[in-house]
Amino acid sequence: MDFSVLGVAAAGSIDSASTVPGLLSIFHEQEMTETVHDTNGHGYLATFVGKNGRLVILRVHSHGLVTIDLQCYEDDNIAQLDNLLNALEKKLKVLLNGNVTRVKRLPALIRGAKVDRYWPTADGRLIEYDIDRVVYEEDSAYQNIKILHSQQFGNILVLNGDVNLAESDLAYTQAIIGGGKENYAGKEVLILGGGDGGILAEVVKQKPKMITMVEISFMGSVIDGCRTHMRKTCGNILDNLKGDCYQILVEDCVPVLKKYVKEGRMFDYVINDLTAVPISTEPEEDSTWEFLRLILDLSIKVLHPAGKYFTQGNSVNLTEALSLYEEQLEKLSCPVDFSKEVVCVPSYLELWVFYTIWKK
Numbered sequence: 179m180d181f182s183v184l185g186v187a188a189a190g191s192i193d194s195a196s197t198v199p200g201l202l203s204i205f206h207e208q209e210m211t212e213t214v215h216d217t218n219g220h221g222y223l224a225t226f227v228g229k230n231g232r233l234v235i236l237r238v239h240s241h242g243l244v245t246i247d248l249q250c251y252e253d254d255n256i257a258q259l260d261n262l263l264n265a266l267e268k269k270l271k272v273l274l275n276g277n278v279t280r281v282k283r284l285p286a287l288i289r290g291a292k293v294d295r296y297w298p299t300a301d302g303r304l305i306e307y308d309i310d311r312v313v314y315e316e317d318s319a320y321q322n323i324k325i326l327h328s329q330q331f332g333n334i335l336v337l338n339g340d341v342n343l344a345e346s347d348l349a350y351t352q353a354i355i356g357g358g359k360e361n362y363a364g365k366e367v368l369i370l371g372g373g374d375g376g377i378l379a380e381v382v383k384q385k386p387k388m389i390t391m392v393e394i395s396f397m398g399s400v401i402d403g404c405r406t407h408m409r410k411t412c413g414n415i416l417d418n419l420k421g422d423c424y425q426i427l428v429e430d431c432v433p434v435l436k437k438y439v440k441e442g443r444m445f446d447y448v449i450n451d452l453t454a455v456p457i458s459t460e461p462e463e464d465s466t467w468e469f470l471r472l473i474l475d476l477s478i479k480v481l482h483p484a485g486k487y488f489t490q491g492n493s494v495n496l497t498e499a500l501s502l503y504e505e506q507l508e509k510l511s512c513p514v515d516f517s518k519e520v521v522c523v524p525s526y527l528e529l530w531v532f533y534t535i536w537k538k
Contacts, residue, residue, distance in 0.1 A: 192274070194222035194238040200273045201236065204265050210234065230254065244270060252288070293326070297341050299528050300457065300493035307525075309334070314403040323400055325407045331525040333407050335374055335400070343374050344525035345410040351376040353521040353532040354451060354488050362386045368438075368445040368480065370431050370473065371452035373400035375412025381449075382415060382424055389424040390445075392431040394452070401428070435476035448477045450489040455503040457496060471506055478512050483537055487514075491531030494520050500531055513538040 205212065210226035217223045222238040232254065235247040246266055250259060263283065271278050285306075288295065295309045307328050314325035324336040332345030343350060352358055355377060362384035369377055369391040378391050393401060405416035419426040427434060431452070450473060456466040474487075481487055491500050507514055516535045523530045 191240050192221075192238055192242055192244065194240070197238055197244070197270075197273050198222055198224070198236070201266060201269055204262070204269060205234065208232070208262060232259075297336065297339065299526065300454070301495040301528065303528075305527050307331075307334070313407045316399050316403065318399050323403055325403050328525070332410055334525055335404065335408060337400070341525055343376060343408075343411065345408060346524040347411075347526075348376075349521050350490075350523045350526075350530070351380050351411075353519060353523075353530075354490055355381055355449060356447075356486070356488060356534065357519060357521075357532075360447070360486070362447065365446035366390075366444070366482075367447045367449065368392070368477075370435075370448070370450045370477070372449070374404045374408055375401070375416040376408075377449055377451055378424060378426070379411070379413045379415040382421070386423055391424065391426045392434050393426060393428050394430055401426075432472065432476070435473070435480060438480045439476060443480060444482045444485070445480055446482050446485045448481050448485070448487045450474075450477060450487065454490050455492040455496070455499050457492070457499055467502075467506070470503075471509070474506065475510050478510055478514060478535070478537065481537065485536070487533075487535040489533050489535070491518065491533055493526075494529040494531055503533075507535065 202212065205226045208226075208228055210228045210232070213225050213227075215223040215225070221240045222236070224236045226234040226236065228234075231251050233249040235245075235249075237245045237247075239245075246263070248259065248263065267281060267283070271281075287306075293309055293312055295307050296304055297307060298304055307326075308330055309326045309328050311327050312324060313327050313333055314323070316323045321338045326334045326336060328334050328344065330346070334344040335342040355362075362381050363386065365386045367381055367386050367389040369381075369389060371393060372378060372391055373393045378389060381389055401416055404412055415421070415424075416426075419428070452473060453466065453470065456470065458467065477487055491503060494500075504516070507516055514535050515538050516533055518534070519532050520529050521532060
């Protein structure tokens with residue numbers, strides 16, 4: 179079903195008693211049946227239903243705003259719908275006697291389509307992607323995994339409705355491994371998460387001594403999907419769980435980290451791609467913050483004194499959540515310092531913050 183919105187703002191208040199009757203003839207011409215709803219004194223609200231399944235919601239707000247929402251089916255006559263909205267817009271301008279300050283018509287939202295094209299940004303804005311098909315979908319015991327094809331961004335990995343990474347997003351991968359400023363040759367590297375294979379594929383190119391990638395066990399199906407459908411990101415690196423200078427452990431990273439701490443094992447680089455900084459601003463109550471603190475503390479314990487820890491933050495607009503994350507860095511068992519970089523990740527359609535952390 180398509181859903182279009184026409185909004186008209188006027189200078190000053192609007193008298194619905196003089197405005198609405200002038201619009202009714204247009205709806206009657208469309209053979210639409212009117213139902214007026216009680217708003218308890220908050221302006222005027224009516225719905226109009228047509229024989230072809232069209233539904234119009236007319237709202238006149240006393241403070242100077244008129245909204246007209248038009249719902250229809252995909253196979254409806256688009257030209258007729260445009261004519262209807264044009265007629266309503268033209269009539270309103272006449273009825274409001276030149277007091278219109280702004281008219282805004284929004285594109286149609288398509289609801290109930292076979293392919294969902296609408297996904298929210300981290301800061302709550304709705305984005306319509308040019309997604310044309312579902313490439314891969316699976317429900318694991320813990321999450322929904324989708325890989326969707328976008329005409330601009332290539333295949334996009336979406337986990338539980340959260341856009342994770344697209345084939346266009348090399349900028350993300352480069353940022354989370356140091357922005358091209360690091361030399362991984364001959365180094366010991368630990369990757370936490372990274373099931374799309376992008377980080378592993380990029381770091382392997384620099385011939386490190388060994389990369390250990392720990393992908394939490396319930397993400398195994400992410401590896402399965404990405405090795406087939408995200409090859410522009412991972413190449414052939416996920417075809418085998420072991421290579422000359424890397425190994426992929428599909429298991430919970432927390433016991434692995436605790437084991438490494440006990441053994442005294444150290445890494446030159448730890449790259450955490452498990453989760454973004456939580457949006458919640460209640461770090462003492464949110465379990466995601468608790469998990470984040472645990473991973474941070476364990477990771478710093480296995481980090482070489484001269485080593486570096488890389489991780490993503492979140493949207494640059496989520497300033498409060500990012501500030502809270504930086505406060506958590508002051509509470510670790512080992513004192514650390516940090517820097518951050520802001521990068522444009524293409525498929526996110528927003529600026530993203532990345533952190534570099536090191537021991538003092």
